[in-house]
Amino acid sequence: MRHKVEGRTLGREKGHRQALIRNLVIALVKHDRIETTHTRALEARKVAERLITYGKKGTLHSQRLIYDVVRDRDLVKKVMDEIVPQLNDRNGGYTRVLKKGFRKGDGAPVSIMEWVYHIQPEPEKKDKDS
Numbered sequence: 001m002r003h004k005v006e007g008r009t010l011g012r013e014k015g016h017r018q019a020l021i022r023n024l025v026i027a028l029v030k031h032d033r034i035e036t037t038h039t040r041a042l043e044a045r046k047v048a049e050r051l052i053t054y055g056k057k058g059t060l061h062s063q064r065l066i067y068d069v070v071r072d073r074d075l076v077k078k079v080m081d082e083i084v085p086q087l088n089d090r091n092g093g094y095t096r097v098l099k100k101g102f103r104k105g106d107g108a109p110v111s112i113m114e115w116v117y118h119i120q121p122e123p124e125k126k127d128k129d130s
Helices: 014-031 038-057 060-070 073-087
Strands: 033-037 095-102 109-115
Touching (some): 014 073, 038 073, 038 109
């Protein structure tokens, strides 16, 4: 029984799972949008939302807490200077997880994870005349 056990194990041991989630969050900060399995996205969402909450405080300590996750000063700067100001007026729900479909090889459900301010480029419409 899993009484009071929080979080998904993702079929990995603790260190491997933490590295996986950290790498997903780093990719999200770098690219603003990532594609991964649905369960991984839901787990990475928890860490990503916590980063924005730290960033909104704006203290040196909060920057160090962000550095604990992303392990790159340039990414800390990007979180503090680019991402947090765009999400400053929100009280939570900084990420969006959209179901995309199923992976071809093993049928795993795939999702897209992005910041809520991320604007998707509109596909070009083709004219019927041409």
